[in-house]
Amino acid sequence: MTDTKSIMIVGVGGQGTLLASRILGYVLMEAGFDVKMSEVHGMSQRGGSVVTYVKFGERVFSPIVDQGEADYILAFERLEAARALSCLKTDGTLIMNDRAISPMPVITGAMKYPDEIAEKLRGKGVDLIACDALAMAQESGNAKSVNVVLIGVLSALMDFSNDAWQRALVACVKPKFLELNKKAFALGREYAAANLKA
Amino acid sequence: MKQLMLGNEAVARGLYEAGCRFLSSYPGTPSTEISEAAAKYDEIYAEWAPNEKVAMEAAIGASIGGARSFCAMKHVGLNVAADPLFTVSYTGVNAGMVIAVADDPGMHSSQNEQDSRHHAIASKIPMLEPSDSAECLEFTKLAYDLSEKFDTPVLLRTATRVAHSQSLVQLNERVDKGLLPYEKNPAKYVMMPGNAIRRHPFVEERMEAAREWSETSGINRVELGEDRSVGYITSGVCYQYLREGAPDASILKIGMTNPLPVKLIRDFAAKVGKLIVVEELDPIIENHVRALGIKVDGGKDLFGLLGELSQNKILKALGKATPDAVDFGEAVPPRPPILCPGCPHRGIFYTLSKLGVFVSGDIGCYTLGALAPLNALDTTVCMGASISGLHGFNTARGPESAKKSVAVIGDSTFMHSGITGLVNIIYNEGESTVIILDNSITGMTGHQENPTTGKNLKGQPAPAISLEKLCEAVGVKNVRVCDPYAMAEMKAVIQEELEKSEPSVIISRRPCVLLPGVKTAPALKIDKEKCKSCRLCMTIGCPAISFIDKKAQIDGTLCVGCDLCVQMCSFGAIGGNEK
Numbered sequence: 001m002t003d004t005k006s007i008m009i010v011g012v013g014g015q016g017t018l019l020a021s022r023i024l025g026y027v028l029m030e031a032g033f034d035v036k037m038s039e040v041h042g043m044s045q046r047g048g049s050v051v052t053y054v055k056f057g058e059r060v061f062s063p064i065v066d067q068g069e070a071d072y073i074l075a076f077e078r079l080e081a082a083r084a085l086s087c088l089k090t091d092g093t094l095i096m097n098d099r100a101i102s103p104m105p106v107i108t109g110a111m112k113y114p115d116e117i118a119e120k121l122r123g124k125g126v127d128l129i130a131c132d133a134l135a136m137a138q139e140s141g142n143a144k145s146v147n148v149v150l151i152g153v154l155s156a157l158m159d160f161s162n163d164a165w166q167r168a169l170v171a172c173v174k175p176k177f178l179e180l181n182k183k184a185f186a187l188g189r190e191y192a193a194a195n196l197k198a
Numbered sequence: 199m200k201q202l203m204l205g206n207e208a209v210a211r212g213l214y215e216a217g218c219r220f221l222s223s224y225p226g227t228p229s230t231e232i233s234e235a236a237a238k239y240d241e242i243y244a245e246w247a248p249n250e251k252v253a254m255e256a257a258i259g260a261s262i263g264g265a266r267s268f269c270a271m272k273h274v275g276l277n278v279a280a281d282p283l284f285t286v287s288y289t290g291v292n293a294g295m296v297i298a299v300a301d302d303p304g305m306h307s308s309q310n311e312q313d314s315r316h317h318a319i320a321s322k323i324p325m326l327e328p329s330d331s332a333e334c335l336e337f338t339k340l341a342y343d344l345s346e347k348f349d350t351p352v353l354l355r356t357a358t359r360v361a362h363s364q365s366l367v368q369l370n371e372r373v374d375k376g377l378l379p380y381e382k383n384p385a386k387y388v389m390m391p392g393n394a395i396r397r398h399p400f401v402e403e404r405m406e407a408a409r410e411w412s413e414t415s416g417i418n419r420v421e422l423g424e425d426r427s428v429g430y431i432t433s434g435v436c437y438q439y440l441r442e443g444a445p446d447a448s449i450l451k452i453g454m455t456n457p458l459p460v461k462l463i464r465d466f467a468a469k470v471g472k473l474i475v476v477e478e479l480d481p482i483i484e485n486h487v488r489a490l491g492i493k494v495d496g497g498k499d500l501f502g503l504l505g506e507l508s509q510n511k512i513l514k515a516l517g518k519a520t521p522d523a524v525d526f527g528e529a530v531p532p533r534p535p536i537l538c539p540g541c542p543h544r545g546i547f548y549t550l551s552k553l554g555v556f557v558s559g560d561i562g563c564y565t566l567g568a569l570a571p572l573n574a575l576d577t578t579v580c581m582g583a584s585i586s587g588l589h590g591f592n593t594a595r596g597p598e599s600a601k602k603s604v605a606v607i608g609d610s611t612f613m614h615s616g617i618t619g620l621v622n623i624i625y626n627e628g629e630s631t632v633i634i635l636d637n638s639i640t641g642m643t644g645h646q647e648n649p650t651t652g653k654n655l656k657g658q659p660a661p662a663i664s665l666e667k668l669c670e671a672v673g674v675k676n677v678r679v680c681d682p683y684a685m686a687e688m689k690a691v692i693q694e695e696l697e698k699s700e701p702s703v704i705i706s707r708r709p710c711v712l713l714p715g716v717k718t719a720p721a722l723k724i725d726k727e728k729c730k731s732c733r734l735c736m737t738i739g740c741p742a743i744s745f746i747d748k749k750a751q752i753d754g755t756l757c758v759g760c761d762l763c764v765q766m767c768s769f770g771a772i773g774g775n776e777k
Contacts (some may be wrong), residue, residue, distance in 0.1 A: 004442075012533065013535065014538070025202050025364060026202070029200075029201075029202050029366065034365075034366060035202055035364070035365065035366060036330070036363055036364065036365045037202070037363060037364040037365075038359055038362060038363040038364075039204075039362045039363070039364075040306050040307075040358070040362060046535035046536060046537070046538060046563060046566065046642070047533075047535055047536040047537075047538060047741050048533050048534055048535035048536070049532075049533040060365070061437075061438040061439075061441040061442035062435075062438045062439045062441075062442035062443075062508070062509045063330070063359055063363035063364075063365065063435070063438065064359060064439075064508055064509075066508045066509050066510040066511075066520070066521075067510050067520060067521065067523040068510075068520065068521030068522050068523035069510075069521055079530060079531065079533065080533070082526045082530050083526075083530045083533075085524055085525070085526045086523040086524065086525055086526070087523070088523070088524060089521065090521075090522050090523075090524060101741075101753075101756075102741075102744045103531050103532065103533035103534070104533075104534060104536050104569065104570065104571075104739060104741065105531045105532060105534075105570070106531050106744070107571075107736060107739070107741065107743070107744055107745070108570050108571045108736070108739070109736075109745075110570065111529070111531040112531070113531065114526075114528055114529075114530065114531075120526070120527075120528075121526075124524055124526075124527070125524075126524065134755075143755050
């Protein structure tokens, strides 16, 4: 369906991609869209590559995002951004946490971690927003808030009010961690807003 | 108001609304969350059983006892429960009974890619196949009505992309018909030959009646589009892929996979030009259509027998255009799953790998011990096969083999089907050594309680079965308990037990590091002056350790201070988290 928008959230198992997709899904559902999200649980969550698909529109059929279909890719790690690239629309936007986590084949020395991923992506004409989400998460008070920082960055590119995102945070985040995550979200959102103006 | 729900949560909601009163399951990706979500409804009694066979038998008993009952399992779990499955088909039900089975095309988290529709056909049990969360809820409720209408259990088949996808569902109230009376009826419930012979014709008649119902019930839906040059027959999530890729296509969407309709397919085929069957894995629908003498112009020849389909895979197979994509242009190293930082299994596998013993593996997080750099496992087949398989291996290869081999199995898997293998070793005077990796939880499926953990599915305190007493009770004389973080001690214990010419069980006990309440130590650091770049710390395969600028480096956000690498380092270069 032509009006269906597709978002991919990719990262490393344990980085909190599921919470990011839940916050996004809440905003989309509240806005009245048909929404489908696809997650992978089980073995892949143990430090492997993880992918969550989020799709919305008037009527969504397939729960997955295929090659060349993603309007936005939210990558929690550089290598995962490179891996997911083929799913990005040619005019889509890639938001990347500019940070490397070595996979086991790199740790064992069997393979090399590609260098200068951001530069290579830009060289291919990809609309890339590379940010240090970990630094922003640490600034918010918890290194684990990388997921919410990145949702904050994405929020600045989408047409939903800050209030809508705040309601989603309240609904999806444990009350104990709410204030911390609100700060992380704000840092990401402000970063993107500043970056887009520039 | 509509809610966004996982397919699995929607099945659980369907159970609630249908008045289900009894649930018994064993966890298995991608089915697990059904039972976890259902356990949150006070109206549903919900339990983890030690395995799928026990779960299904408990659900059969509850149904005969008058309660709408349920069990859920992954595709390979249905193999474990196949024995009761094939005979509950004959007994039928008292109150409705639904069996959810979740297939895993693409093997995201499984050891094979079996198509469970074969089980429905072979056991002669109706099977419904939802394609999104709304249908998960609706079909679950319908399954109970069909179960009681046709006196049969009903299989509800999902796949990863239905079970683990979220979409919108409309909630309704629960309708509970209460507990039905139980009346003794041996002709129906005692399946000895004389009775079973009389039940078999009923089973065949029932399936014909179910087929007749499916022709017109609306569970199978014809959507004639503008383009009728090609008609597609499909089911489950493949319907969603196809509809997305071909918005104007004419589709017969199958909701009841067994028994498949006949008239409906003939009518549909007559209304369209070519006929193409779109299904993942095996050609179940395709073979049915061909057997009716209807020409199939495309099926497995286009889509293959392997893995998942997608909108683009379908379009490509049909020779249609797909969106342009940008390629990264160089090899992207794969990121396989790994044992977590601080995983209690890591040290054991390092030691086993160093000892060079044959390791008979099993199903769980610890299957990851097969991957580089640990490379510890020799075999993994199915739940429980580590112990029984090792016995066969050692018996075949003679007494010396038992001194150079171990089985590794988790606490939950041991309770599932490891104990019977141990009984076999004792009874047949084997000498094998079994290591139970007791991390106090069912790990890989996402932390489910089991009979050894002291809690039940509802999260309430429960009797904890003692692994050591259980092993002693079946006759194992050598039962040792060890902390896997203490690598030297563990190595010595393994060597001692391997030397003995009798069976041993070593219980490697430490809770999963991801469990709430497990205290971890602060992150370790590497003293770059002391690091001699020997890379020994890299050989344990910890994702927190990498090699940067010719020195080992520890990622402080991943390290949980388990001290394994400290034990590896001969130069005292790792530390920095002392209290």
